Amino acid sequence: MSTAHDGLPPLSEDDVYRLCGPTVYQRAQRYYRNGAVLRPRIEDAALLAEVQGSRRKPYQVSVTFAPDQIVSSCDCPYWAEHCKHVGALLLTWAHDHAIQRALASSCRAAAATGGPDRPSRGIAAA
Numbered sequence: 455m456s457t458a459h460d461g462l463p464p465l466s467e468d469d470v471y472r473l474c475g476p477t478v479y480q481r482a483q484r485y486y487r488n489g490a491v492l493r494p495r496i497e498d499a500a501l502l503a504e505v506q507g508s509r510r511k512p513y514q515v516s517v518t519f520a521p522d523q524i525v526s527s528c529d530c531p532y533w534a535e536h537c538k539h540v541g542a543l544l545l546t547w548a549h550d551h552a553i554q555r556a557l558a559s560s561c562r563a564a565a566a567t568g569g570p571d572r573p574s575r576g577i578a579a580a
């Protein structure tokens with residue numbers, strides 16, 4: 455039995471604000487709106503993406519959802535805990551439920567090798 459997001463919890467914009475603080479949050483919003491978050495995906499229960507920053511090569515960003523905390527990493531020189539690149543990825547996750555569904559289902563499909571993809575709309579199996 456798999457849950458909706460295979461252990462990756464939904465996140466609200468408020469959550470991202472609390473996690474990142476006002477300054478990083480504002481910058482993250484700009485990155486998110488500019489489409490700087492490239493190829494968001496799930497691997498091994500971590501949320502991964504490349505985020506296009508000021509440098510030509512995009513930064514590698516990953517976010518892991520532990521039970522009580524969100525652990526992030528980014529290869530930019532400013533990364534301390536949650537930098538703006540991490541924030542932009544979190545905003546992508548928070549905003550885009552289509553991405554959440556696509557990621558969750560691709561994650562499920564990868565986990566359940568061989569099985570046909572069952573529709574997941576009905577909560578109660580009649």
Ligand SMILES: [Zn+2]
Pocket residue numbers: 513528529530531532533537538539540
């Ligand atoms: Zn960064």
